[in-house]
Amino acid sequence: MMTMTVWQSIIIIAIVSLTTIFTRFAMFILFPESKIPPKFVRYLGDVLPPAITGMLVVYSLKDVTPFSGNHGAPEAIAVLVMVLFYRWRHNSLLAIFVGTILYMALVQTVFA
Amino acid sequence: MVVGQGARLKAFRFVFARTLPICISFMFTGMSYGLLMYSKGFPFVYPALMAATIFAGSMEFVLVDLLVSAFNPFAALILTLMVNGRHFFYGLSMLGPYRNMGWKKPFLIFWMCDETFAINSSMRVPEGIDRGWAYLWVSLLDYCYWVGGAMLGWLIGGILPFSTKGVGFAMVAMFVSILLDQWKASPHTLRGHVPVLVGLVASVACLAVFGPQRFMLPALVAMLVVFQLLRPYLEKPHDKGLPAGVDTKPGDAGKTAADGTAETTKEVAR
Numbered sequence: 001m002m003t004m005t006v007w008q009s010i011i012i013i014a015i016v017s018l019t020t021i022f023t024r025f026a027m028f029i030l031f032p033e034s035k036i037p038p039k040f041v042r043y044l045g046d047v048l049p050p051a052i053t054g055m056l057v058v059y060s061l062k063d064v065t066p067f068s069g070n071h072g073a074p075e076a077i078a079v080l081v082m083v084l085f086y087r088w089r090h091n092s093l094l095a096i097f098v099g100t101i102l103y104m105a106l107v108q109t110v111f112a
Numbered sequence: 113m114v115v116g117q118g119a120r121l122k123a124f125r126f127v128f129a130r131t132l133p134i135c136i137s138f139m140f141t142g143m144s145y146g147l148l149m150y151s152k153g154f155p156f157v158y159p160a161l162m163a164a165t166i167f168a169g170s171m172e173f174v175l176v177d178l179l180v181s182a183f184n185p186f187a188a189l190i191l192t193l194m195v196n197g198r199h200f201f202y203g204l205s206m207l208g209p210y211r212n213m214g215w216k217k218p219f220l221i222f223w224m225c226d227e228t229f230a231i232n233s234s235m236r237v238p239e240g241i242d243r244g245w246a247y248l249w250v251s252l253l254d255y256c257y258w259v260g261g262a263m264l265g266w267l268i269g270g271i272l273p274f275s276t277k278g279v280g281f282a283m284v285a286m287f288v289s290i291l292l293d294q295w296k297a298s299p300h301t302l303r304g305h306v307p308v309l310v311g312l313v314a315s316v317a318c319l320a321v322f323g324p325q326r327f328m329l330p331a332l333v334a335m336l337v338v339f340q341l342l343r344p345y346l347e348k349p350h351d352k353g354l355p356a357g358v359d360t361k362p363g364d365a366g367k368t369a370a371d372g373t374a375e376t377t378k379e380v381a382r
Contacts, residue, residue, distance in 0.1 A: 008183045011185060012179060012183070012188050013158075013161065015185050015188045015189050016166055016175055016192045017165040017166045019188075019189055019193060020167075020168050020192055020196050020199070021222060023192075023199035023200055023203075024199045024202070024224050025203070025221050026199075026200055027200055028221055033211055040340075040343070041204060042207075042208070043339070043343060043346075044204055044339060045204060045207055045208050046307075046348070047306075047307040048201060048204060048205045048307070048339070049233035049234060049294075049307075050294045050307040050311060051311030051339075052198075052205065052229070052230075052332075052335075053230055053233075053234065053287065053290050053291050054308050054309070054310075054315060055312075055315040055328065055335075056230055057284070057287045057288055057291050057315075058319055058331075059226075059287075059327075060283050060284040060287050061284055062319060062324040062327070075284070078281060078285070079288055082288055082292075083288075083292065086289065086292045090296075092130075092289040092290075092292070092293055093129055093130070095292070096133045096282065096286055096289050099281065100133075100136075100279065100281050100285050103278050103284075104279060104281065106278070108277050
């Protein structure tokens, strides 16, 4: 149920949209192409992407409950199988497919 | 740089398969978001407009709650900075790769969501494929998946004929596969794997301390501190003496250092 007027909700959406755009553009404005960024920033550009990938893996698994429910077993099994499959076939897309199908099967049958 | 239709198509072919996991998970997450908006009584234009102008999934879900509570623009601003502050770090990482992208650059930045960042920051584009177009296709495709999913969810959500329980794992699987790709592409020494390990450990620690809703910004700040401390150990010693051509494109420095990456990209493209 909407409690705001249409204009109020448009203002809120605009604020969220513009703030999000700001968070994305800020660094590119702070370090324009005409200047070579400081060495520390370039160093971060090298080490941050892999670290952030690690963070996104954790983020995508953040709602797993290791101490209750099924203790994250379906997630652990699917990720483990993915890693083994990846080592065997070296094919990312197929590994994603295998992991997802396996996970869906697990949560719809064994861990339903 | 003038690029023919052939180069655009080639870049599209190179990236399309990579975006498929995102297509699946964005379609379903986007649809559940559209369906939520429908069930809260919002007209169609709301999810469509929000998906198109904000394009940050978690923030859009938060915004649903904001819109049904009292009018508070300042809270909306602060909350957005907290949820999307991680984009500062994405921007920092993409300064190099997104350099010299001309007219494409504002689009690449506007469309820089978690998933697009994960792909574009890890993608090794082989010689002969236009890097700018590869980045742009990933960004545009992901954007279309999300906006399309949100609109579809409002229109037809809730009438899917089969159980989709667990399909969201496609997103987990994609991040894991990118992690595996990066692990393989980085030098096979402890030092080469330190950045990934720092990211994992900092995130798990912050998740334990701050909980699932609030852990990403603290984790990123923790990484910044750890990387500052490890800088003498991790920073590439040859960074100072790079050839002029490489020096103007800092993002490429990592690319030349990682060997065996062309092979990785080929396999993903299949």
